[in-house]
Amino acid sequence: MTHEFIQALQRELAPDVFFGEDIPVRFHNDWGGLSPVIPLALVRPRTTEQVSVTLRLCNEFKVPVVPQGGLTGLAGGARPIENGVALSLDRMNGIEEVDTVMATMTVLAGTPLSVIQAKAEEVGLFFGLDLGARDSCVIGGNLATNAGGNRVIRFGMAREHVLGLEVVVPDGTIVRSLNKMLKNNAGYDLKQLFIGSEGTLGVITRAVLRLQAKPAELASAFCGCPDFPSLLELLKSARQGMGSALTSFEVMWPSFYDFMTGKLPDLRRAFKEPHGIYVLIETGGRNAEENRALLEQVLSDALEAGWVSDAVLPSSERETKDLWAVRESVSEYGKLMGPLTAFDVGLPTSAAGRVVDEIEAAMKVRWPDAIALSYGHIGDSNLHLVCNIPSAGNDQPHKEITELVFGSIAREGGTISAEHGIGLLKKPYLKLSRTPEELALMARIKLALDPNNILNTGKVLSV
Amino acid sequence: MTHEFIQALQRELAPDVFFGEDIPVRFHNDWGGLSPVIPLALVRPRTTEQVSVTLRLCNEFKVPVVPQGGLTGLAGGARPIENGVALSLDRMNGIEEVDTVMATMTVLAGTPLSVIQAKAEEVGLFFGLDLGARDSCVIGGNLATNAGGNRVIRFGMAREHVLGLEVVVPDGTIVRSLNKMLKNNAGYDLKQLFIGSEGTLGVITRAVLRLQAKPAELASAFCGCPDFPSLLELLKSARQGMGSALTSFEVMWPSFYDFMTGKLPDLRRAFKEPHGIYVLIETGGRNAEENRALLEQVLSDALEAGWVSDAVLPSSERETKDLWAVRESVSEYGKLMGPLTAFDVGLPTSAAGRVVDEIEAAMKVRWPDAIALSYGHIGDSNLHLVCNIPSAGNDQPHKEITELVFGSIAREGGTISAEHGIGLLKKPYLKLSRTPEELALMARIKLALDPNNILNTGKVLSV
Known part of the structure; x- marks a missing residue:
């Protein structure tokens, strides 16, 4: 079966499919810090049609497929699956249109964020999304994870910068919704399903982005x-x-x-x-x-x-x-602190002061030499927290720290992931932030779109 | 069977369920201009639990149920279905919480828009959604239809004013996602499914709204x-x-x-x-x-x-x-023009001038006495067009006018509904704005959430 599948990939996708040692190391992992995984195959399509072929074959042979963008995610969401296919959008890179009247830009999913920012500035406009990984991350990944970053309080999350999407769903169907209009209430707004679903419902191949007037000096x-x-x-x-x-x-x-x-x-x-x-x-x-x-x-x-x-x-x-x-x-954390347990949580702003005090104190009680540093985009209810137990060396009690922090967050009705997503790393804790009814509804949607559970299998939720 | 269903409604929902002549006339129709319909029953719940009971019974007996808000919709989306249940949210009216630190307001679905606007101003903040029907429409309907209105260019559609929702899905399950945080990437953003789906996927019972800083003078x-x-x-x-x-x-x-x-x-x-x-x-x-x-x-x-x-x-x-x-x-249209064929379309802004000229000219060719008035929120790509053929009197050629206008819009890649939604009135034309793949995906989502097709049956799309 695997042999047949590999033959089919070769037949329909060569020379854009790679196996074994031909798969460059950088596709073995994202920035989530888990151990690298060599997938069965890597596909690097140049067209939406090739993405469609890849999904159709994976669906037919029931092989898991992991979409990859810039691989800068921090939750392990783009880490390959053994015996699965890694589907990198890196070659689908380019700006297809800038419409200065509509203030829109149409781009391929593999276009780096900083390229989009620069192009917008070049035409006297502005793209409102910005994050530290701007040179490495790509827009497809930004949208698939509903990235946040530095300007959310003013311009919103990635979701708010999208007008239209082209997506390939698990059976290989290409769904083109390249809407450019600010107002469009003709039927369900399908793009919303794919934005922030971390590649579990479809593969984003193109996007129509919304540009802004260039803000004046800061x-x-x-x-x-x-x-x-x-x-x-x-x-x-x-x-x-x-x-x-x-x-x-x-x-x-x-x-x-x-x-x-x-x-x-x-x-x-x-x-x-x-x-x-x-x-x-x-x-x-x-x-x-x-x-x-x-x-x-x-x-x-x-x-x-x-x-x-x-x-x-x-x-x-x-x-x-x-x-x-x-x-x-x-x-500089890496150099200053050694191995970290890092958090990106959200909670009602008014509770943030109490929660930080509570967590920092509880850390010291449990591990007297604990370092717990707190900061965040508090205007967006987003708290970052970085922990290290010096005495634990390379054997940090990640699980215990996580349970302590997420416990406090859950008690306050907060979210265990404000902007980084769930991926693999936070999946065991998703139930702390979402009700059983919500989780059941997510699973129902997942199975409706991906009945064979091939797309980013096991990420975000289990079905 | 019907008898059994009526008995069940009576048993579980009296005194908040009404039949036949006890159903006030105002629940027989919305502002869509279609002929009124007397439903089998009207339920006016006071709690989310009663909404849940209503849906559970309708699902069990496979009876269509039509959610109703302020009944100000223009697409027939809230018109009852014969032999179906009308489910009015009018008694679920009230503001439950205002959080001035988070700048959020939690409200019941039947709260009128103008009440929300006034409360926001009272606490020194501002609610960004506004439309002509502000005193009659209610927030549940605004969200279910993703209302637009006067301030979209600055504050966005209804969707952009929502942080959390409580929704009852067709089997009666209550899904509480009353998130208050600007950033929350813990799993799928379920509320996006329900906003703008015109009551076909779930019934919105509560919402957490996002408030803004009060804008200064205009x-x-x-x-x-x-x-x-x-x-x-x-x-x-x-x-x-x-x-x-x-x-x-x-x-x-x-x-x-x-x-x-x-x-x-x-x-x-x-x-x-x-x-x-x-x-x-x-x-x-x-x-x-x-x-x-x-x-x-x-x-x-x-x-x-x-x-x-x-x-x-x-x-x-x-x-x-x-x-x-x-x-x-x-x-004043009604008084000035007699019976109308009215449009709320969207199209790429740069094409709007050409399209208006084309439509107005084509109208005159086809009906020499035609009146066709064009205006719109062009900053949002939204064009309104109102037509009357004086010589046709009460027998306006609605269908021919619609085909002429939507034909032009479709050729330009526009949308047949920018803000009013699809409902019943525009359903035959939805295929002009959406591809077969998009329509198939919508149907798949509808059936996943509503396998018995009880919720606002036949509105927006047929499954």
């Missing part, structure tokens, strides 16, 4: 607040005072801020005195004066009300970069 | 442009110059503008000279000066470039109202 301010309740008042006031000009509200707890500024000599602390909690506010007004005026108004009100103890309004690009450098130092 | 300008290509340049320039401050771009063709200002003596024409096409631009900056500055900048550039021939910047609320009065005179 400006930032850095604040020290006495405590979390004050920070919440500042958030409300910033949202009210800045409206859609508020582009970032990035919170750093002392656990994170003190650790990073202590370990990395290049990072400058903004204040002499320590504060209860820190936040970077970014605003995108129409010009530099407006930005400054907006920030000054919000900050002077907040200082007067006591919600902010001290604030810095940088006066040069250099100073702005210095402030952001602390928040962006997260790429 | 300001408007009215422009006469030489032709449609100039208008497009103005749109691009307004989008670029105003960014997210652009809240409306409402276009009126001379067919509409001349007819309405000619027929309604209270409407003032803004200019002495006629122009090729007219547009109302609205901006929502942070204050009156900023609004004026934004508009002045865009208009002076456009006048210089020749995209605008003449413009009015009203200097009082009274003058602003006068300008909008023309656009809002659409409620």
Whole structure:
């Protein structure tokens, strides 16, 4: 059977199918940190029709198939399956159309995010999605995982940047819904099914993206607040005072801020005195004066009300970069901390202060030398938490830490995955964030679209 | 069998179930203009559990059930089915929670839109959805039909205002996904299935809505442009110059503008000279000066470039109202025109000028006395078109007009329904906007969720 399947792949897809040692190592894994897997075959299609052929064959022979984009996912969702096919979209790379009247761009799924961003800027527009992996990740993966990133508070998740999709469903049918219109209520909005389903329902091959007017200059301010309740008042006031000009509200707890500024000599602390909690506010007004005026108004009100103890309004690009450098130092974790257990959770914003205190304290009780650093896009209810137990060396108690953290999150009605998705790594915990009725409905949808359960089999949910 | 079913309804739902003459006339129809239908029974539940009981019984006895909200839909989607049950959400009316930190509001499905808008303003926030029927329509219906309306260009369709839903699926299962977080990628985003599916997949009983910062004052300008290509340049320039401050771009063709200002003596024409096409631009900056500055900048550039021939910047609320009065005179159609064939179509913005010319001309060729008025939210690619053939009296050639208009739209890759949905009225034409593969996928989803096809049976699509 396997032999027959391999022959069929060869016959219908050569020279774009690879086996064994011909499969480059980079297709063996994503950034999820699980052990690499060599798939039975790798297909690197150049056309949607080849994607269709691949799925049709896999469906006929009931062979699992794992769609792959830029392989930058953190949940193991694009890791191949042994005896399965890896289906990389990397060769379906290109911008097919830019429509400046509609403010849309039609792209192939394998196009890197940064290429899309650059093209939008080139025509005087702007693509609202941005994340650290922008040069490596591709739009198909961004959409399949409903990526979040740095600008969600202002521009929304990946879902909100899509107008149309072309998708291949498991039996090989090509479903073209390359809608370009902002309003289209003619029947079910099928694209919504595929966005965020992590490649378990269909393979995205093309997308019509929604572009935005180019935002004017950005400006930032850095604040020290006495405590979390004050920070919440500042958030409300910033949202009210800045409206859609508020582009970032990035919170750093002392656990994170003190650790990073202590370990990395290049990072400058903004204040002499320590504060209860820190936040970077970014605003995108129409010009530099407006930005400054907006920030000054919000900050002077907040200082007067006591919600902010001290604030810095940088006066040069250099100073702005210095402030952001602390928040962006997260790429240094590996060097500073050794093996990590890292979280991307969401929870009602008002509970975030209490939950962080609770988790950081519980970690110290359980592992007295625990390092637990907290920070996040709190304006989007998104909390990141990074843990290491130095005394545990390479044998980190990942499972125990995860159960401790997810337990707190679940009690508050939070989500175990705000932006990274479920993939393989978080699958055992999905039931903490979703009810049995929700899980049953997901399984029903999965089986309706993929009755042979071939597409990214075993990722997100079991059916 | 029917007798048994009626007994079961009585037993499990009295006193909230009604039969025959006890069913008030207003539940016999929506605003779609089809003939009224008296259903077998009307259920007016007070709780989600009663909705669940209703669906369970209908599913068991295989009786069609039609969910009803404010009954303001224009596509016949909420018209009852003979021998079916009408399920009105009108008694599930109320705001359950406002969370000013998260900027969310949790409401029951039968809550009127205007009540939600008012509550949001009361707490210093803003609900971004608005449409003419705001006092009569309810949020459950707005979400089930993915309503559009006046602020889509700035705030998006109904879908973009929802964070969580509670839904009852056809077998009676209650699926609670009352998420409040902006970011939540833990499994499939189930709510997306129900939003815009016009009550064919589940009954929405509760929603968590996303509120916005209150926009500052609005300001408007009215422009006469030489032709449609100039208008497009103005749109691009307004989008670029105003960014997210652009809240409306409402276009009126001379067919509409001349007819309405000619027929309604209270409407003032803004200019002495006629122009090729007219547009109302609205901006929502942070204050009156900023609004004026934004508009002045865009208009002076456009006048210089020749995209605008003449413009009015009203200097009082009274003058602003006068300008909008023309656009809002659409409620007078009934009196002015007699029986109508009305359209809510979408098409690539750049094609809208050509398509309107083509349709208006073809109407005149076919019916020399035809009145065809064109206007629309062109910033959202949404065109409205209203037709009457005076010589046809009460016997309007609806079908022929529809085929003529939808034919043009389909050729341009447009949509036969931008915001009103498909319901019953547009169902025969859905295939003009969607491919066979898309229709097959919709049917597959419908049957997966509603295997007995009881929920709003025969609306949107046949399975």
